[in-house]
Structure formats: structure tokens, C-alpha cells
Amino acid sequence: MPLSTLIHRSSQPCPNVSEQQALRVLQERYGLSGSLQSLGSQQDLNFRVDAPSGRYVLKICHGTYAVAELEAQHAALGFLRERGLPVPAVIGATSGEQLLALDLDGQPLRVRLLDYIEGQSLTRLKHMEPQLIAELGRLCARIDQALADFNHPGLERTLQWDPRHAQALIAHLLPVLAEGPRKAQVLEAARKAEQRLQPLLEQLPMQAVHLDITDDNAVWQRDDQRQWQLQGVIDFGDLMHTWRIADLAVTCAALLHHAEGDPLRILPAVEAYHALNPLTEAELKALWPMIVARAAVLVLSSEQQLSVDPGNAYSRDNLAHEWEIFDVATGVPFELMEAAILQVAGLDVPAVDLASSAPLLPGLQAGSVMPVDLGVLGRHFQAGNWEQAGIDQQLLSEQAGEQGAACSLYGQYRLSQTHIDNPQEPATFALSVELQLPAGMAVQAPWAGTWQPAAVGQGCLQGEQCSLWLKGLADTPAAGTQVSAGQSLGQSSGLLTVQLCRVAGLQPPAFVVPSRAAAWQALCPSPQALLGFDCNAEPLVDARQLLERRDASFARSQKHYYQQPPHIERGWRNYLIDMQGRSYLDMLNNVAVLGHGHPRMVNEAARQWSLLNTNSRFHYAAIAEFSERLLELAPEGMDRVFLVNSGTEANDLAIRLAWAFSGGRDMLSVLEAYHGWSVATDAISTSIADNPQALSTRPEWVHPVIAPNTYRGAYRGEGSAAEYLADVDAKLDALAAEQRQLAGFICEPVYGNAGGISLPPGYLQQAYAKVRAAGGVCIADEVQVGYGRLGEYFWGFEEQGVVPDIITMAKGMGNGHPLGAVITRREIAEALEAEGYFFSSAGGSPVSCRIGMAVLDVMGEEGLWNNARDVGRHFKARLQALVDKHPLAGAVHGSGFYLGLELVRDRDTLEPATEETTTLCNRLRDLGIFMQPTGDYLNILKIKPPMCTTRASVDFFVDSIDQVLSEVL
Known part of the structure; x- marks a missing residue:
């Protein structure tokens, strides 16, 4: 086909065929009836046909299209289907023909019918993960590998999208742009692309290519894990014989629409293609200039199409995307992209030889x-x-x-x-x-x-x-x-x-x-x-190799966040900083209540270490001073403190105290709760998110009661206390019937692992009364939710209007230093003496005590408890606005700086959105935020940041969730 025909064809409007005419063709030629839905195209008409026998695609193009070209497409579809590639089948007419030549109202047309592949394109996907970008590159490689052996006379055609004609087409279409910066940009981009391509052209291999494997023409569906799975490839209208690298160039150009301004986002596609279908060095060097030329052709073609067919909604909608592609493609130097492409393919850019250079600073030693x-x-x-x-x-x-x-x-x-x-x-x-x-x-x-x-x-x-x-x-x-x-x-x-x-x-x-x-x-x-001297930085330790070393030596049951976590070695306030200098907003660390790297902690620890650090059996002032400070925070009547290493140790000790004081061994705990990793605390923990075997491995002395979860529990709403307490009665009655002495009841006053859900009003008041009447003690596990984190209350049990017999705490007490405490009454504390004495090596050490007091000082001096209350109110209100906006956001739990955002697929059934929550957390990491899921279904964002977190950080966090819920889910 001569260039004049190419230019004429690039300017044609779509055929003018009504739905009634299309339905008549279907009935008369294919024996089908049904409904039509326009699928849109630049120069053809495509309809989805919903017929009783299934779904199809009716394709109508101008009669000027060469028969051989269309027959080549049909042959290629059969060729690829034979090789197991997911492409549509051609449906023959009742006459047996696969290609019909028709005349409708004087319009010569060609008509075909294909299978419809169920699924969706990725065109409107606002964010495309690198893995999905790689999948498109891999798909392009698979198609090219198969088509390398395909030949047909209809492949030899002159097509506007063939990069061999890009410069001629650009020159012809350039007048469609008015004089100004845009026109100058297109002209300069085309000139530079041609300049870099010209020396490579003779080295580029040629074969049959699809030439349109884009986000528009690959069909996908999400699986049960919310992962995209390829269903098929459609639209072989650009099939032809040209440079092999042209196929990948088209794919990558389309991906620039999803690059979020960064052209290097295409590299996973290049890497995946090259791994499956290796490219030559000349092809790798030609790739970016070809992408830039493609971008210029795209914008000019759409501008031209709209000038002759202003009613074409498909072209009008695509034009903004194509200018975006052009802007991204021309936003970086050609040399930078060439280097990046060569590197991802495993090729080095030749180094510059500077050995013969004269010294820049001859007077410098x-x-x-x-x-x-x-x-x-x-x-x-x-x-x-x-x-x-x-x-x-x-x-x-x-x-x-x-x-x-x-x-x-x-x-x-x-x-x-x-x-x-x-x-x-x-x-x-x-x-x-x-x-x-x-x-x-x-x-x-x-x-x-x-x-x-x-x-x-x-x-x-x-x-x-x-x-x-x-x-x-x-x-x-x-x-x-x-x-x-x-x-x-x-x-x-x-x-x-x-x-x-x-x-x-x-x-x-x-x-x-x-x-x-x-x-x-x-x-x-x-x-x-x-x-003349070494001025180069040492290369960083490879984060993946470091992770492999960790897995090879550090017991893998001790998990890490994320599959490929950033390498973190520094923190400051409510941020964690990786070795490449990126600061991540820390929304996870309820341990570092003051924030990371606090200078008071540095100075306090260094000074006390320089003086003394030993265990609590020695006599020093700090242990008395810190114990007195803790009792000042406790309810009246509590007068004894144990200092320990962690929350696990605190809860373990609380169980021992309950055993010693009551004379019994049986404990009531709450389902879906987590209390620690020791033998005793693991026994009373029933969170299947932490231990999948939790419900089937409880020892006989543990008696879990139904979780009083007012959002998704057996009974809903704030008035559900009586229903939940009935289960407490049932467990106590069963123990009494067996004449077993109850030791105690342990419960988080605010449901931590469920994202900070408040217990139903009155639940603890009545539960505590029932337990005490049975001779047991009441333990408030404040490890996660207490110590001022809730903002509205210092202790979680204050919300319920109760006073426990034993309080356990840890986490923020030491701002990351191993420190926990148990506070109780004298008679309970001294009951343990009959079983021997107790001490904790690190918990009551001079360093731990000084750090514990410094934490209390800083929290008061810097107003962190007030900050948790005031910023926490703002935080919860902003999260609640997400619930009002996004159906996936089911509810907000908690208060202060212990909040939970629960994601559900259905607000009536409360089906947990587990996979969506994982996707959300991974995407937040990409945006510079650390967040992880919690709950038995891992569908709740467990929001517990350092208590120095600011309103600005809160707004950034919530805005980011809003963005991800809009773009990904």
C-alpha cells in the first residue's frame, strides 16, 4: 500500500452503521439475536453481542481494508490458539464464511464475528503494580515467540502504526497542531528519535507482530486473592510484518499512561520480555527512541481523528491519555532511558576512560x-x-x-x-x-x-x-x-x-x-x-541478600513485615528511614511512644550505663523512684509493682499471681485476643491471626468466652453486654459444677487485636463482679491500649468504669527498651512469696528504671497524652469520613492513637476484605507509610503510631488511604 493510501486511511472516520442495521446483519448472516453494546474503536465499529447462545464481538470495518489483511488476522488467531495462547476464535457465518463483504446504504463494509473474552482491560486502572507491568511484558514476549514462525501474504501491509513509517506520518499529520510549544515539542521529539534510531535500523530483526499488546487489548479478571489473571488478548487489527522490537515498544508506550510520571516504571516489562524472548543490543537501544516516536504518532493521530470525526468519543477520551504518554516519554533524556534499559537487560554501559585526565586540583594533597x-x-x-x-x-x-x-x-x-x-x-x-x-x-x-x-x-x-x-x-x-x-x-x-x-x-x-x-x-x-583520591561511597549492603542471611540464621517463625521489606537502620520521631534515605511514616510503632531517636532516651541510657546496670536484687535508688511513679498512675488501693522485661512476661506473671492468690488454676480469657508468646500467655491467647492453631490447642485450664465484639461478634451494638455475659455465666457454672476453683479472668479493656474496639458498656463491671464472686482475680491487659495511648483515657479500663485487681503493661513504657510492669495490691503480690521469690534481670535494672522515668517525664513535658487526645480526635474524624466515602471502609474503631479501620466487602454480611487490606498495606508502603493488618481475618488496619504524631502526618496517612481506595481497590 503506498504512503498516500496510508495517510488517507489514517484520516477515515468510523463506518456509519446503526444498532438496528448491526442486529439485522447478525440475524440474517449469523442466525443470532440479542442486544448490542458499543465497545469503541478509533476507525472501526465493535459491538459486544449478548445472545442466548453466549457473547460475541461483531467487528465492522471499511470495505477498503484489504481482504488479505483480515484473512491474515484470522489465520494468526488460529495459529496462536493451536499453541495454547488465549486469543478469540473466529465464528463463521451461516454460509460458512469467516469474512463477509456487505454494502449498507452505499457503504462497502467488511464484517466478522469473534468470541468474546470475559474480563476487563486495565486501561482505567489508576495504579499498576510492577508485577502486572511485568506480566504485560511477558505476554508480549509469548506472542512474539509464537508469531516468529507465522507467515501470511496479508502481513505485508502499509500501516500507520508501523514504526517504519513514523517519520513520514508525523510530517504529514504535524499541521493538525497549531503553532506553539506543543507542536515544537512533537517536532523535536521526532527529530531526536529518528537521529538515534537511524544507525540501528539495519540490525533490527523482523517478524510478524501483534503491534497492539496494550492495557486496552489484554483482558484480565481478579481471582479470589484479588490478583489479576490474564484471560486473553484481543484486537489483531494491527498485525503485520515489521521490526520485532516494535511490539514491545507499543506495549511500553501504553504503559507510560500508568507510569505516574516516571518512565522507568516500564522496566519490569522490558526485563520480563528479555528474560523470555532475548533481545539484541541493537533492539534494546532502539526501544526508547521507538517509544518516543510512537508517542508522537499517537497524539497526532488522535488529534487528526478528532478533526475529521469530532463525535468519536473513543478518540476524544484517549487523547488526554496519549498526551500524558507523550509528556512522560519526553520528560527524560534519551541517554538515561537507554542506560536503564541496557542495565535491566544485564548489559553494561561502556565506561568513560578518564585515566589520562590532568588533575583538577593540582595544589591539593x-x-x-x-x-x-x-x-x-x-x-x-x-x-x-x-x-x-x-x-x-x-x-x-x-x-x-x-x-x-x-x-x-x-x-x-x-x-x-x-x-x-x-x-x-x-x-x-x-x-x-x-x-x-x-x-x-x-x-x-x-x-x-x-x-x-x-x-x-x-x-x-x-x-x-x-x-x-x-x-x-x-x-x-x-x-x-x-x-x-x-x-x-x-x-x-x-x-x-x-x-x-x-x-x-x-x-x-x-x-x-x-x-x-x-x-x-x-x-x-x-x-x-x-x-586523585578516593571520593566514592561504599555500596550499600544488598537488602535482599541481608534478608536471606536473616532467614538463614534467625528462626523464621520470628516474622518480618512485608515480603521484601525496606532496609531500615535509622528512626526519628514518627518516621523510620531506610538506607537509601527514604523516610517512612510509622503508623505501627506503639512501642516508640515518644518517637524514634529521642535525645532524652539516648542521654538517659548512656549516663546510667556509664554508672551502673545490674539486676533488681541490688539496692539502688532508681527502682524505688520508678515504682513510686507507677503507683501514682494506678487506681487507689494498688500499692505493689513488679518490673519485668516485656508484655508477655507481665501477663505471664499476672497468671502466676492469680494462681497463687486464688489457689485455683482455671483462667477465663476472651476469644480473638492476644496476650503473649510464653507457654502460659500463648495458652490464653486465641487470636488465629497470631496462631492458626489457637482454637484447637488450648490446655484444659483455659476457658475462652465469646469475644464481646460489638461490630462483627455474635451480638452487635452497644447494648449487647447481657448476651455476651451469658457466656461468662455458662463458663463459671461449668467450673462450679466440676468443683474447680477459678483463678482469674484476663481481658484487654479495649479489644486491641480487633483494631481497638470498645467493649459493650457495662461488660467489665458485671464480668468482674461475677469473677470475684467465684473467687478469681480480674486482670486488665493494658500492654497495647494503656499508658495514655487511647487519648480519652490513661487506662483502657477507665472507659468501662472498673478497677481491676492486676494491671499489666509494657510496650511504650520504655520507648523501645525492654520494660514492662505488673501493678497490683499487696495481698495479691505477697501470695506469690509462698512459691518463692521473683525478679526480672532487665525489667528492674537501673537503666530500665531511668528510661522508664524519662519516658514519663517526656510524655508530660511534650504533652503527648494531650496530643493523643486532640490529634486522635481529628484522626478518628478523618477516618470516619473514609467510611462515608468508600464502601470498602466498613467501620472505625478505637480512640486516640489506637485506632482500627476495618475493611469489608459487604456492610450487611461484614464479609472481611482480607486481600484488599493486604493490597492496601503494600501500596501504602510504596507511598512511604508503614501499616499492617490485624484481626482474625487480617482485614483491619491496626493504627498505633508514636504519640508524637502530628496532624500533618495524620492527614498524609488518611489522604493516602483515600487515594489507594480510589485507585487500586
Whole structure:
């Protein structure tokens, strides 16, 4: 087909066929009746047919389409089906024909009928996971592998989407754009793409390709685990013989619509394709220019189509997406994408040889330069000082001293570049070296080149292989000066920044995001050869290898969050910071109540360690002082404290106290609760989320009562206390009938593992009375919910208006230091003495006691209890607004900084949205937030952040949930 026909065909409107005409064709030619639904197309008509015998797709195109092209599509569908690929079958007419030639009202048309593949496209999916992007790349590779052996005369065609004609089509369609920036952008993008493609064209393999394997033409369905499963590939209208790499280019161009502004998001597709159907180096280098050219063709074609067919809703809706694709494709240098694509395919970008370069700073003695660690673990960073403007330069100046010099490290992830409450990856990777030098030190050209100033005190020496960018100079050459190697470029004004770039005319960024670091390093090599001393950062420990080491040595029953967790080594306030300098909002850590890295904790622990640390059987002041402080917080009548290592140990000890005081062994606990990991506390824990065998492995002395869950329990609502208490009566009656002495009843006053659900009003008042009447003691497990975290109450039992016999606590008592406590009355405490004495090595140590008191001091001084109340009210209100907006958000539980957002698929049946909750938590991690599910169905967000959390962090968190519920679920 000549180019003139191609251009004419690219401008055709869709055929003009009414639904009544289409239904008549179906009845007369296929013997089918039913209803139609338009599926949309750029230049054809596609209808979904719902007939009694099933669903089909009726495809109508212009009669000018060559018969051989359409027959090639049919042959390819049969060819691929024979090889097990999921493509539709062609349905013959009653006459046996697969392709009909018709004339409707003077319009010559061609008509076909295909199977309909159930499912949906991913076109409108707002966020596409890397795994799904890889699946599209893998699908493209499978189709290409199969079509490599397919031949048909109809493949030799001239098609507007064939990248071999991209430049001609762009030139023809460009006038559809008005003069202005947009037109200039398209023209420049096409020029650069052609320039990079031209030397590669003779090396590109050719074969039959689908040429439209996109999010629009792959059909998917979610499985029971909410994972997308491929159902089939449709629309073979662009099938032809051209460059093999064109198929992947089309797929990747479509994926840019899902890239959220980051073109490197296509790399999983490239990697997956290459792993299955290896590409040549020439193909890998041609891929990005072909994608850019495709983006230009897409926008021009849609603009042209709308100009001749302004009523085409399909083209109009797609135009915004195609401009988005173009903007993403042209938003990065070609060289960067080429490097990234080569790297993901396992190929190295050839290094620049700088060995013959002259020294940049001839007067600098290498041994006099002090390298300064500005990374995440840098020892000069403490108490959040990295948040101060100019901190890196201040530290360089301090470390250089009066006579010396200091430098930052190339390739280091700088802590100062992190940001908080931000869903975007921070640009932390340093592509340059900063040197603190004596003012006036001579700077000379390492090679011959042309000097071009960029701003006052900075500019670029453009050499044959590489550009040298300098900042912090005085007395620089004039613009356009030809400089020879060793010639002066000026003098240092104190702080000199040195950066290399192998792309002429490109001024690279000083810092880039970690996901782009490897590609940018290929473009911006280290200036070490010019400086004459080691200025490179040590590579980070591979996070996956570290995880493998953990799994090989650390018992794997001790689980970690996420399948591939970030490598965290630093924390500050309500954030955790990974080794690449990303700060994650911590919505999990009810242990670090004051926040991470609190300087008071550092100083308190260091001072006491420098004095004494031992066990509580020695005599020192701190143990008495801390015990007195804890009793001040306890209800009247409680006058004895035990100090222990953890919440598990506290609850274990509480059980022993109940046994000793009551003389019995039988304990009532509550279903769906968690109390610890020791033998005794595991026995009374029945949360199947923590132990799948919990309900079938209880010892005979444990008697769980029905969980008083007012949201999804056996009885609903705040007036359900009586129904739940009936089960308490039943358990007590059964024990009495067997003449067994009750030891006690342990319960969280607010249901922690269910996301902070309040117990029905009056439940504990009556349960405690019944238990005490039976001779047992009442234990309030405040490990998770107490100590001021609820905001509205200091202790969870206050909400129920009761006073327990024993209080257990831990978690935030030590802000992460191993510390827990049991508070009770003297007669209960002394009942244990008949069984021997008790002590806990770490719980009552001087260090633990001093830290425990410091936590109480800081919580008061910084108003953290009030913060939990005030910000917590705002927090709950914002979460409640999600319930009002999103059907999946079923209910909000809790108060203060112990909240739960329960996700359900149906608000009447309360079917738990377990898989959706997992998806939500994983997506929140991508946005810079740590969150995990809880509950027996793992469908509740367990929200328990440090108590220094701010309203800004709360808003970022809730806004992020809102976004994910809108885009993913």
C-alpha cells in the first residue's frame, strides 16, 4: 500500500452503521439475536453481542481494508490458539464464511464475528503494580515467540502504526497542531528519535507482530486473592510484518499512561520480555527512541481523528491519555532511558576512560582531604539535625578545619535530602562531590574543551568524551573560551562542587531518586580520577541478600513485615528511614511512644550505663523512684509493682499471681485476643491471626468466652453486654459444677487485636463482679491500649468504669527498651512469696528504671497524652469520613492513637476484605507509610503510631488511604 493510501486511511472516520442495521446483519448472516453494546474503536465499529447462545464481538470495518489483511488476522488467531495462547476464535457465518463483504446504504463494509473474552482491560486502572507491568511484558514476549514462525501474504501491509513509517506520518499529520510549544515539542521529539534510531535500523530483526499488546487489548479478571489473571488478548487489527522490537515498544508506550510520571516504571516489562524472548543490543537501544516516536504518532493521530470525526468519543477520551504518554516519554533524556534499559537487560554501559585526565586540583594533597559520611548512618547526624538547611555544607566546613580540606562522597544516599509525609521517592543519591577547600585554590582543566558559564561562579567544560560541571569558582574564563588541558578554570571560592556528565549539553541534577541512581551513574561517572583520591561511597549492603542471611540464621517463625521489606537502620520521631534515605511514616510503632531517636532516651541510657546496670536484687535508688511513679498512675488501693522485661512476661506473671492468690488454676480469657508468646500467655491467647492453631490447642485450664465484639461478634451494638455475659455465666457454672476453683479472668479493656474496639458498656463491671464472686482475680491487659495511648483515657479500663485487681503493661513504657510492669495490691503480690521469690534481670535494672522515668517525664513535658487526645480526635474524624466515602471502609474503631479501620466487602454480611487490606498495606508502603493488618481475618488496619504524631502526618496517612481506595481497590 503506498504512503498516500496510508495517510488517507489514517484520516477515515468510523463506518456509519446503526444498532438496528448491526442486529439485522447478525440475524440474517449469523442466525443470532440479542442486544448490542458499543465497545469503541478509533476507525472501526465493535459491538459486544449478548445472545442466548453466549457473547460475541461483531467487528465492522471499511470495505477498503484489504481482504488479505483480515484473512491474515484470522489465520494468526488460529495459529496462536493451536499453541495454547488465549486469543478469540473466529465464528463463521451461516454460509460458512469467516469474512463477509456487505454494502449498507452505499457503504462497502467488511464484517466478522469473534468470541468474546470475559474480563476487563486495565486501561482505567489508576495504579499498576510492577508485577502486572511485568506480566504485560511477558505476554508480549509469548506472542512474539509464537508469531516468529507465522507467515501470511496479508502481513505485508502499509500501516500507520508501523514504526517504519513514523517519520513520514508525523510530517504529514504535524499541521493538525497549531503553532506553539506543543507542536515544537512533537517536532523535536521526532527529530531526536529518528537521529538515534537511524544507525540501528539495519540490525533490527523482523517478524510478524501483534503491534497492539496494550492495557486496552489484554483482558484480565481478579481471582479470589484479588490478583489479576490474564484471560486473553484481543484486537489483531494491527498485525503485520515489521521490526520485532516494535511490539514491545507499543506495549511500553501504553504503559507510560500508568507510569505516574516516571518512565522507568516500564522496566519490569522490558526485563520480563528479555528474560523470555532475548533481545539484541541493537533492539534494546532502539526501544526508547521507538517509544518516543510512537508517542508522537499517537497524539497526532488522535488529534487528526478528532478533526475529521469530532463525535468519536473513543478518540476524544484517549487523547488526554496519549498526551500524558507523550509528556512522560519526553520528560527524560534519551541517554538515561537507554542506560536503564541496557542495565535491566544485564548489559553494561561502556565506561568513560578518564585515566589520562590532568588533575583538577593540582595544589591539593590527597592525604589532606577528610571524607565526610553524610549518609543515613553518618555519625555527625543526631536528633534530627539533618533537617537543618545547609547541614551538609556546615559539616564539611567543620571537618575541614582551618588548614585542611573535606569532601562529600559520590554515590552516597544523603540523609539531608530525605523528606517526610510525602508519597514521592526522595532524590537522595549524590551524583557530584562537594569539596570544602581553602579559598583561592587553583582549579585547572582536566582535558581540552570549551568553557560555557551557567551562572555566577559555575559553568561547564565540554570535552570530547565528557562534560565537567563546576560550581563555586571565581575568575572563570569567558563564555566560549577554548581551554587546553592544564589551563586555569579559576579558583575555588571555598566550597567547590564537581560533577561529570557524558551527555553533551545536559546539566544533570545534583541528586536523583534511588530508583534512577544506576542509570544516572552510567551518565554521570565519579570524578575520582580527576581528584586523585578516593571520593566514592561504599555500596550499600544488598537488602535482599541481608534478608536471606536473616532467614538463614534467625528462626523464621520470628516474622518480618512485608515480603521484601525496606532496609531500615535509622528512626526519628514518627518516621523510620531506610538506607537509601527514604523516610517512612510509622503508623505501627506503639512501642516508640515518644518517637524514634529521642535525645532524652539516648542521654538517659548512656549516663546510667556509664554508672551502673545490674539486676533488681541490688539496692539502688532508681527502682524505688520508678515504682513510686507507677503507683501514682494506678487506681487507689494498688500499692505493689513488679518490673519485668516485656508484655508477655507481665501477663505471664499476672497468671502466676492469680494462681497463687486464688489457689485455683482455671483462667477465663476472651476469644480473638492476644496476650503473649510464653507457654502460659500463648495458652490464653486465641487470636488465629497470631496462631492458626489457637482454637484447637488450648490446655484444659483455659476457658475462652465469646469475644464481646460489638461490630462483627455474635451480638452487635452497644447494648449487647447481657448476651455476651451469658457466656461468662455458662463458663463459671461449668467450673462450679466440676468443683474447680477459678483463678482469674484476663481481658484487654479495649479489644486491641480487633483494631481497638470498645467493649459493650457495662461488660467489665458485671464480668468482674461475677469473677470475684467465684473467687478469681480480674486482670486488665493494658500492654497495647494503656499508658495514655487511647487519648480519652490513661487506662483502657477507665472507659468501662472498673478497677481491676492486676494491671499489666509494657510496650511504650520504655520507648523501645525492654520494660514492662505488673501493678497490683499487696495481698495479691505477697501470695506469690509462698512459691518463692521473683525478679526480672532487665525489667528492674537501673537503666530500665531511668528510661522508664524519662519516658514519663517526656510524655508530660511534650504533652503527648494531650496530643493523643486532640490529634486522635481529628484522626478518628478523618477516618470516619473514609467510611462515608468508600464502601470498602466498613467501620472505625478505637480512640486516640489506637485506632482500627476495618475493611469489608459487604456492610450487611461484614464479609472481611482480607486481600484488599493486604493490597492496601503494600501500596501504602510504596507511598512511604508503614501499616499492617490485624484481626482474625487480617482485614483491619491496626493504627498505633508514636504519640508524637502530628496532624500533618495524620492527614498524609488518611489522604493516602483515600487515594489507594480510589485507585487500586
